[in-house]
Amino acid sequence: MLGPTVLGQSETLERLVYDETKEAVLNTLSELAMLYMYFLVGVKMETNLILKPNRNALKIGLSNFVIPFMLITFCLHYLRSYILVPLEPWFLVLLSLTWAISSFPAIAHVMDELNLLTSELGKLAMSCAIVNDMVSWSFIAGTTVFRQKNLVSAISAIVSVAAFLVCTIYVLRPGIVGIIRKTPEGNAVGQSSIVIILLGVLVTGFIGDVIGITAMSGAFALGVIIPEGSTLGVTVVERTEIILGEILLPFFFLRCGLFFNIFKIRNVKNLAVLEFIIFIGRVGKLIGTMLPCNLNAQHSLCLALMLNTRGIINVSAFRMWRISKVIDDECFTIFVLNDLLVTALTTPLLTSLYKPPRYFATHAAGTIQNARPNHELRIVACLHDDRSVNDNTSLIEAFHPTSESPIYIYVLHLVKLVGRSLALVADPSTIYRCDSRKLTTSDLIMSAFRKYSDCSHGTVGFRPFTIIAPYKTMHEDICKIAHDNRASLILLPFQGNDTNVGAGGGTAFSNLIQNVLTVAPCSVGLLVGQGYKCCRLVVRGHFSYSVLFIFFGGPDDRETLALCSRMSAHPGLSVTVIRFQISDDGNDNEREKQLDESVLHEFRLKNIYNDCAVFREEVVNDVEQALLLIRSLKAEFELVMVGRRHGACKMLSGAMEDWSENSELGVLGDMLASSDFLQNNYSLLVVQAGM
Structure with missing residues (x-):
């Protein structure tokens, strides 16, 4: 525009901008631009x-x-x-x-x-x-x-x-x-x-x-x-x-x-x-x-x-x-x-x-409910730093890995693409480092998981990956690994608007989570952990954990209940499932009600002689009464689990949707992850079922 093709045709502009003194400065600055480029x-x-x-x-x-x-x-x-x-x-x-x-x-x-x-x-x-x-x-x-x-x-x-x-x-x-x-x-x-x-x-x-x-x-x-x-x-x-x-x-x-x-x-x-x-x-x-x-x-x-x-x-x-x-x-x-x-x-x-083969979004989803009993459960665990290592290992141990039903973890260290041009998915040990004696974040993460795997007596296996990519396309690598390895669950850390999330801040990582939730080939769990405050030592035979699951109904709650059912078999866990029934909740979907009743009946039948698995129902008049009851319960537990979506419970979705700041957590998960609720230092797992 400023060149002789357009505005440069004006003699007034040419005299004003393009004299010899300004040209020398312009040449110097353009040379500097070339050097640094x-x-x-x-x-x-x-x-x-x-x-x-x-x-x-x-x-x-x-x-x-x-x-x-x-x-x-x-x-x-x-x-x-x-x-x-x-x-x-x-x-x-x-x-x-x-x-x-x-x-x-x-x-x-x-x-x-x-x-x-x-x-x-x-x-x-x-x-x-x-x-x-x-x-x-x-x-x-x-x-x-x-x-x-x-x-x-x-x-x-x-x-x-x-x-x-x-x-x-x-x-x-x-x-x-x-x-x-x-x-x-x-x-x-x-x-x-x-x-x-x-x-x-x-x-x-x-x-x-x-x-x-x-x-x-x-x-x-x-x-x-x-x-x-x-x-x-x-x-x-x-x-x-x-x-x-x-x-x-x-x-x-x-x-x-x-x-x-x-x-x-x-x-x-x-x-x-x-x-x-x-x-x-x-x-x-x-x-x-x-x-x-x-x-x-x-x-x-x-x-x-x-x-x-x-x-x-x-x-x-x-x-x-x-x-x-x-x-x-x-x-x-x-x-x-x-x-x-x-x-x-x-x-x-x-x-x-060119349309990249994003085939994972079109295949049948892997879920915990569909996973065959007494077979290996495969989980993709994503971490952006070592703060959530303890939260992840504690959660995986709570999933009760056994020799009959072991757990295999694909540990992904997520690194934002900065300072290089080529995206990369590789074993951390194969990535070039200028100082092999210096421990990197990947080393700390993988070392912790390796130690946990070694102490599991063969019930937990793991494979490390480092993904270096822009956050806007990183979900493709995560979902491809989950699809190729037939994983049933992807675990993602959630840190809200924490600017320490990677190098791109909380907003970019939040968009990554939304992308994974949209195209994931399996169920997704968002883990709101305690970070460095979680100092639980995961030792086989000496592990204890108290879990609360809040059930309102719907596909996500049923998937979360399947996880709870697996966890209830762990000898060191106490699992409490509370089903909230809101009077006249506006749910007229009989099919959904039947599915909810079926999975709840199976859970109660499985744990009929298990004193560490508690099930109870609470009938409340409205959402506010349910929230007051939840607030009084959460202090007793170390992990709270909820489904991400509650489509069947229209009152819950309608009453809280306008308050939600983090839509990726769902309305109930967003409330439980707020600073007001998290002051009691419990971890939160929000589950979305694979569709």
């Missing part, structure tokens, strides 16, 4: 995939680069005479490289926007882009050497680049790792360390410019040696992204906009030749992706579209060429316009063609 690309780069790329990604990434590179180079060689701007031979190689590259940050951004970071195709596209980028950077380094005028200059360039890389890897990286090691787990990195790193970007950029590999390459090298996902990496990314996004990048886009002038496109032949070459490059990338891809035609095409995505890295290359006067405003405008059109077409095509 390339630095962030390096920080988020998955070094593990660079060193040990997946074979399929390596094959596709190389083919996706080589085929378009050769086609564009061939076309440029034979059509260069038709291009008005005289092009040096070395620049033809750079131009081919730029159109052959699949920009990793651009693809990561599009995958994030389309919620495809956790999809299988999205992960493959990111891995291929990393391979493609590494090959491209190697070619650029080689071009820098071969551009030298004589052998002495070439050798000098090689030695300079090698010395810079050696210094970066063997001097700077150990210093950065030392900073990470000195920072205790969970503590913030010192401000002085952050300042040193951010100033280091300027220094490495300057060195990169001096030795001829460009300032951006120097900043990128510094970013790569910072371990992705580390405390330092996360903090640096969070601080730098604010400065970059809010201050520096707008100046970069403004500077690019001043070069963009659609009225400069005057020569039709020049336009046609460049468009033909660019089109050949796009087709080459499609062929280079689809040929070696072992996927069906539709998914291969979607992967090719992903790898054709263009972004700010490509625009930055065009900008550098324009500043160096290698290309003119006409070529710059054509190049940028093509990038805009390709991205504008790719995104809606991807949205319409």
Whole structure:
């Protein structure tokens, strides 16, 4: 808008904004934007995939680069005479490289926007882009050497680049790792360390410019040696992204906009030749992706579209060429316009063609009620930190694992994707750590569950996972693990609006819970625990627990009663089930009433000789009377269980729905989780039955 294509046509605005003094400041700020942007690309780069790329990604990434590179180079060689701007031979190689590259940050951004970071195709596209980028950077380094005028200059360039890389890897990286090691787990990195790193970007950029590999390459090298996902990496990314996004990048886009002038496109032949070459490059990338891809035609095409995505890295290359006067405003405008059109077409095509296989939402749900007796009960336990470990182990022990009916736990440590670009689901022991001697949150969580499993005499097994993903798509990984392993219950921690929940605050985690509740392939339990206040030692043979279940009726209450029925067999538990019947509750669903009566009868029959299992009915006139009675009872118990929804009890839902602050807990669960009720320090389990 501010460029010469639109508002820049005004001479008054041009005199006001675009004088030489302001242009110098604009150039400086846009250069800084480029430095820190390339630095962030390096920080988020998955070094593990660079060193040990997946074979399929390596094959596709190389083919996706080589085929378009050769086609564009061939076309440029034979059509260069038709291009008005005289092009040096070395620049033809750079131009081919730029159109052959699949920009990793651009693809990561599009995958994030389309919620495809956790999809299988999205992960493959990111891995291929990393391979493609590494090959491209190697070619650029080689071009820098071969551009030298004589052998002495070439050798000098090689030695300079090698010395810079050696210094970066063997001097700077150990210093950065030392900073990470000195920072205790969970503590913030010192401000002085952050300042040193951010100033280091300027220094490495300057060195990169001096030795001829460009300032951006120097900043990128510094970013790569910072371990992705580390405390330092996360903090640096969070601080730098604010400065970059809010201050520096707008100046970069403004500077690019001043070069963009659609009225400069005057020569039709020049336009046609460049468009033909660019089109050949796009087709080459499609062929280079689809040929070696072992996927069906539709998914291969979607992967090719992903790898054709263009972004700010490509625009930055065009900008550098324009500043160096290698290309003119006409070529710059054509190049940028093509990038805009390709991205504008790719995104809606991807949205319409690729639908990730969210098959878990269409399968029959696993529930506790449907679980076969005397068979293994499988539970997916999700934790975002070690505060809820004791709550989870106590609850699982209360589920009464035995040799006839053991429990297998899939323990998921949920980590918000920050400081890296690639989503990940893996065993914690396989994730790279710069300091293996330092205990991480995952170590503490898994160690506690391993110790509990070892002390269970074979009745409890577990398998650890770490999920690193954005909260908005993390539910897909959770539900996929539950579906693939035929789990009957997903346990999620609930901390309300606690800003310590992950790195994204309570709101993002609350949205994650809502997503799981919507698409879960089995029952879901929301555990409002006591955190570090829960110091119960789970020891087989010495475990005691008092449980209260409040029954109003409906599918969720029946599922919760199935859990209570299992728990009532535990010799160390006392289970109290109170059924509330509200006079004239508005429930006219006879089928639901029959189902409620049936499960209650089964529970009473099973525990007829069990003195530790108590069942009683309370008839109340209204909701207020029921709540007063609940308030008087809760102090006697360590765990309170409720169903999430009470559709059959219309009075309960209608009277309390407007008060609810946390809809994911349901009306009754939200009330019991309030600070007014939780002051007696009991845990709360809210259950939603699989549908």
